[in-house]
Structures are given as C-alpha cells and as structure tokens.
Amino acid sequence: xxxxxxxxxxxxxxxxxxxxxxxxxxxxxxxxxxxxxxxxxxxxxxxxxxxxxxxxxxxxxxxxxxxxxxxxxxxxxxxxxxxxxxxxxxxxxxxxxxxxxxxxxxxxxxxxxxxxxxxxxxxxxxxxxxxxxxxxxxxxxxxxxxxxxxxxxxxxxxxxxxxxxxxxxxxxxxxxxxxxxxxxxxxxxxxxxxxxxxxxxxxxxxxxxxxxxxxxxxxxxxxxxxxxxxxxxxxxxxxxxxxxxxxxxxxxxx
Numbered sequence: 001x002x003x004x005x006x007x008x009x010x011x012x013x014x015x016x017x018x019x020x021x022x023x024x025x026x027x028x029x030x031x032x033x034x035x036x037x038x039x040x041x042x043x044x045x046x047x048x049x050x051x052x053x054x055x056x057x058x059x060x061x062x063x064x065x066x067x068x069x070x071x072x073x074x075x076x077x078x079x080x081x082x083x084x085x086x087x088x089x090x091x092x093x094x095x096x097x098x099x100x101x102x103x104x105x106x107x108x109x110x111x112x113x114x115x116x117x118x119x120x121x122x123x124x125x126x127x128x129x130x131x132x133x134x135x136x137x138x139x140x141x142x143x144x145x146x147x148x149x150x151x152x153x154x155x156x157x158x159x160x161x162x163x164x165x166x167x168x169x170x171x172x173x174x175x176x177x178x179x180x181x182x183x184x185x186x187x188x189x190x191x192x193x194x195x196x197x198x199x200x201x202x203x204x205x206x207x208x209x210x211x212x213x214x215x216x217x218x219x220x221x222x223x224x225x226x227x228x229x230x231x232x233x234x235x236x237x238x239x240x241x242x243x244x245x246x247x248x249x250x251x252x253x254x
Contacts, residue, residue, distance in 0.1 A: 002043070004104060007059040008096060009049040012066045014088040022048040024093045027147035028100055035170060039154055040133070042104040060103060062096055064088050074103050076217070082107040094141045097149035098134040105133050109219025115158045117190065118178050119197065119205050127197070129158060129178075129188040130218055137169045139183035187222050196225040 008025045010016040025048040032044050047059070055061050061083045068085040076082055084099035086092055105111065111131040116124040133152045140151040151171045156162045160177050168174035173181075180186050180199045187198045189212055196208040208225035216224070 004042070004044040004107075005059045006044050006046045006062060006100060006103075007049050007055045008046060008062045009053070009055065010051055010064045010088070012064045012088040014064070014066075016064060016088060016092075018048065018050045021050075023145070024048075024096060024147050027093065027144040027149060028097055030144050031097060031149050032100075032104070036101060036104070036152065039152075039170070040101075040105050044100070044104055046100070060084075060107070062086060062099060062103075064092060064096075074099055074107075074109065074219070076108065076220075080108070091141070091148055094148045094150050097141075098138060101150065101152050102132050102134055106131050106219075109217050112189065112218060113158050115178060116160050117188070117197075118180070118186070118199065121205075125192065127188045127190045129186060130222060131158075132187070136178075136180050136184050136186050137171070137174060138185075139181065140169075140171055140173050142171060187226075189218075196222050198222075198226060 006028075008021055008028070010018075010021055025046045028046045029044075032042075032046065037043050049055055060081065063083065064086045066088065072085050072087060074082055074084050082103050084096075084103055086095045086099060089095070109130075112128040113131055114126045115129055117127045118124075134150045136153050136157065137151045141148045142151065143149070151169055151173065153169045153174070154167050156166045157168045157174065157177055159166075162168070162177050168177060168179065178186070182203050183201050185199055185201050187196060189195070190197055193207075194211040196212060198206050200206060206226070210225065212218075213221050213224070
C-alpha cells in the first residue's frame, strides 16, 4: 500500500492552535494505522500544518474553514485532486476523521458497489451504492488519546449475505448489512429508473427528480441531485440531535 499524504490545517477564525491540530493529526494517524488500514487496504500519513504554512504539492488538504468554497465535505480541485473542508465545531476532530477515512477509500467520488435496494417499497433488486464509509454510522465516535474520531463501516456492510456476527462497523453498533440508523444516511443509483435515491438522516427515503448525469462525477452528481445540503455535513448538529433527551424540545426564542 502506497501511503497517501494528508495535511491537516486550521484556516478558520477559531482559536485552534497548532498544538491542538498536531494532537488531532496524531490521533488520526493512529486510527489509520491501527484500526483502518487492514480493513480497507489503504494507508496514509497525516501531517499537521500551521495556518501560515503552505501545504506542499502532493498532499491532500483537510482544512478547517469558516466559509467553505466548495461546500463542506470532500471535493476535487481544478487539478482533480481531492480536498476536504471541515466546520470548526466543538467536535471537529470527528468530522476530520470522517472526511479523512472517506477520502482514503474513495478520493475521487466514483466508487460504487452493488447490493439490494433497501427502500421498503422496492422489490430489493440490485442497485449501486456510493461507497462513503462513515455516512451509515456517522452518529458514533470513539476516543484515541482523548481525541474523538469517527466510527466507520467495513466492506462486509454491503454484503447482504454476510454471516451472523460479521462486523459491519468498527464499533460493532450496526447489526445487519445496509442498516442505516437515524442520524445517518446512504445514497444509491437505481438502474431501473436511472436516478439517485437516498435514505436521509431523518429516516425518510427520497428520490431525485432528474436522471443521473452520465458524464458527471458520481459524488458531485449526487450532490447536484439532492443539493449539497450543509445540514448533511453538520455532524455536530446531527450528533447533538441524536443525543438530546427525548421529550425535550429546543426552546423557542421569544
């Protein structure tokens, strides 16, 4: 495995010090080396950079930003190289982990895998899922050296015939293939209607109004189909909503 080179840097107005960025980068490195590399067959080196430092050529940037240029998440620059933009929330390290792991498995947003349709109104024919390894379990995290990092699915997650007891995600929270708990989501192309479909974080199933674009990058095409909703990438808000005690509604401003 040839390691990818990733650069973690704070470009936001938030007072995130180089010391903190370095601590998070070290935790991300442990996650890749110890937990992720053997599962997905990828490798990476994660380097911290100060706000004023220029990121060298050959590194994939992961920038903490106030106002994303391409929208939060993973995108491709003019040279077709991937980069990630991260919100400076209190648990931004989870988002950094999330984007890092997804960038390592599918940097160019074009990896699709076949599995049965999970829409309850479907006959469960084979469809093509966009491989995003943190989206189906994005509400869960764990600590490495007191730094929170994201849970992630295993390749067996897409195997509808996986044996009982097979690990579907690193933390073991998912019990069946293609399970998508509330707060998480998954996207797929149905070859029967040539449209994007999605199970959304609120548990509903939606279908794009137009057919797929045959020459567009699949991840970009999905975002075009549903709109690159910043709420879908706001892991802090999603995780906060999932952990809020039931029956306690958010107070309205008077």
